Amino acid sequence: PARASAAAILRLIQSGKTAQRLVTVPEGWPSVLVRDALARTDELTGAAPLPAEGSVLPDSYAFGAGDTRASVVKRMQQAMTAYLAAAWAKRRPNLVVHTPAEAIVLASIVEKETGKASERRLVAAVYANRLRRGMPLQADPTVIYPITHGKPLGRRIKESELHAKNGYNTYAQTGLPEGPIANPGRASIDAVLDPADTTALYFVADGSGGHAFADTLAEHNANVTKWKAYRKEHGI
Incomplete structure (x- = not known):
């Protein structure tokens, strides 16, 4: 010094x-x-x-x-x-991801969807459940990625962007996007390789940094209405 x-x-x-x-x-x-x-x-x-x-x-x-x-x-x-390689060797059997590369793709979505450690395995399970049913993942970060290459969008997603077909948009296609949308951390990789045991198919941001999960569309729509009102009331 x-x-x-x-x-x-x-x-x-x-x-x-x-x-x-x-x-x-x-x-x-x-x-x-x-x-x-x-x-x-x-x-x-x-x-x-x-x-x-x-x-x-x-x-x-x-x-x-x-x-x-x-x-x-x-x-x-x-x-x-x-x-x-080490995480893949310890993976749970009968996963929806069949290769380490697919695991990274799904883990990158989980990473972008929640920063709450307690939710990662739940979010991973929701996406696994949707993939098994042939439902589109409908993950907003996959819409944003082709626009900004992963940087923050800084605005709301446009309706036209939800319909864009580019290999990443999981509103316009079923299955996984063509590649990762970020570099996922250890916890998100682990979550994808050992998802929670749940039948949930939907989640919506609850205004606290977390999400409300639902098994049915009716329950999900009720959560959307509830948490939209909450966010509006609290200026979120």
């Missing part, structure tokens, strides 16, 4: 402490934000590559001054490959 005394410098050397440099990827970040974060990290060198969506494991990664941005991305991707 600046203006450190000789004694303080000696203590620091003897302690073995090192300056730690970290770049952090939060759960649910799309790959464009991963690339942007690496590009802003001045201690790294070289071009910032755009990783394949869903290939990076969210975490904090240490690096040394002068490391290349490409080498950090490689370590992020190796971490995802290793975690996914």
Whole structure:
């Protein structure tokens, strides 16, 4: 540190402490934000590559001054490959996802739909139930992804966008989108590989950061009416 005394410098050397440099990827970040974060990290060198969506494991990664941005991305991707392999080996039988790649796609949707840890397995189960019945997932984040590449939309979804056919929009198609819409974290991957035991087919935001779940459309519509009124009343 600046203006450190000789004694303080000696203590620091003897302690073995090192300056730690970290770049952090939060759960649910799309790959464009991963690339942007690496590009802003001045201690790294070289071009910032755009990783394949869903290939990076969210975490904090240490690096040394002068490391290349490409080498950090490689370590992020190796971490995802290793975690996914271990999680897949422990998966519940008879899942709706049949490959690790499909698991990442569904986990990316779960990640974007809820930030509430207690809900992840429920959200994963709702989508699994819909897939088994051949129902469209109707996940709003899949509508947004082709428009912003995963960045926040900043406005309400337009009616025309709900009908767009682009391989991702799960209102306009059944089944999974053609690829991940973000980089899901460990908890969302685990939720998809071990979903909750529920018959719920619907959920709606309840205004508290969580969701109200329902088995039938009638119950869901009642929840929508209730929570729309709540959000309006509280200016949410």
